[in-house]
Amino acid sequence: MQSDVRCDWPGCTDVATTRVHGRTVCCLHMVDALREIVKKGPNGPLDNEGRPSDSQWLNSIGRLIAATAIERGEGGGLTPAKISDRGYDFQISPPYVRFSIERHPAGFVNEQHWAFNLDTDEFCCESEKTLRSDLGTDENGRVCCPDCGSVELVITPGEVRCQECPFGRLHEHSLQ
Numbered sequence: 001m002q003s004d005v006r007c008d009w010p011g012c013t014d015v016a017t018t019r020v021h022g023r024t025v026c027c028l029h030m031v032d033a034l035r036e037i038v039k040k041g042p043n044g045p046l047d048n049e050g051r052p053s054d055s056q057w058l059n060s061i062g063r064l065i066a067a068t069a070i071e072r073g074e075g076g077g078l079t080p081a082k083i084s085d086r087g088y089d090f091q092i093s094p095p096y097v098r099f100s101i102e103r104h105p106a107g108f109v110n111e112q113h114w115a116f117n118l119d120t121d122e123f124c125c126e127s128e129k130t131l132r133s134d135l136g137t138d139e140n141g142r143v144c145c146p147d148c149g150s151v152e153l154v155i156t157p158g159e160v161r162c163q164e165c166p167f168g169r170l171h172e173h174s175l176q
């Protein structure tokens with residue numbers, strides 16, 4: 001962007017550093033411009049997965065969360081692309097925008113429910129449930145190895161490994 005382009009936020013004379021859907025804005029007002037779009041709500045209806053058809057709004061909520069919560073290290077590994085491309089079941093009731101997203105730690109498909117507060121920029125995972133798992137469960141409901149039944153599993157987001165047989169799963173990088 002040319003250095004003589006000024007931020008078009010009312011009253012601001014700083015150099016514009018980025019664009020927000022047709023506006024040229026400085027870093028500070030990028031967040032305000034994104035928030036303005038998100039607060040207005042998406043144009044048009046949600047589809048049957050609860051995703052707004054308004055791609056500008058979806059792009060803006062991802063960038064807004066990235067510029068605030070994720071920038072502070074609070075995104076739980078989410079990125080603007082993951083939020084915009086894979087979020088579903090959006091519920092927009094100001095000041096909250098809530099959505100669900102599937103995550104894929106090794107051995108599991110989990111559904112997380114996130115809430116972003118448009119007034120405070122707080123972003124938190126309100127709940128998480130397991131949708132599917134490659135692992136088994138024993139008679140007490142404990143997660144166990146699907147091959148040998150052992151509960152001696154080492155489980156991290158990146159890997160599940162049985163300590164008593166060769167069973168193991170790595171997380172799928174393409175989906176994480």
Ligand SMILES: [Zn+2]
Pocket residue numbers: 007008009012013014025026027028029
């Ligand atoms: Zn500005």
Ligand SMILES: [Zn+2]
Pocket residue numbers: 145146147148149150162163164165166167
């Ligand atoms: Zn095993």
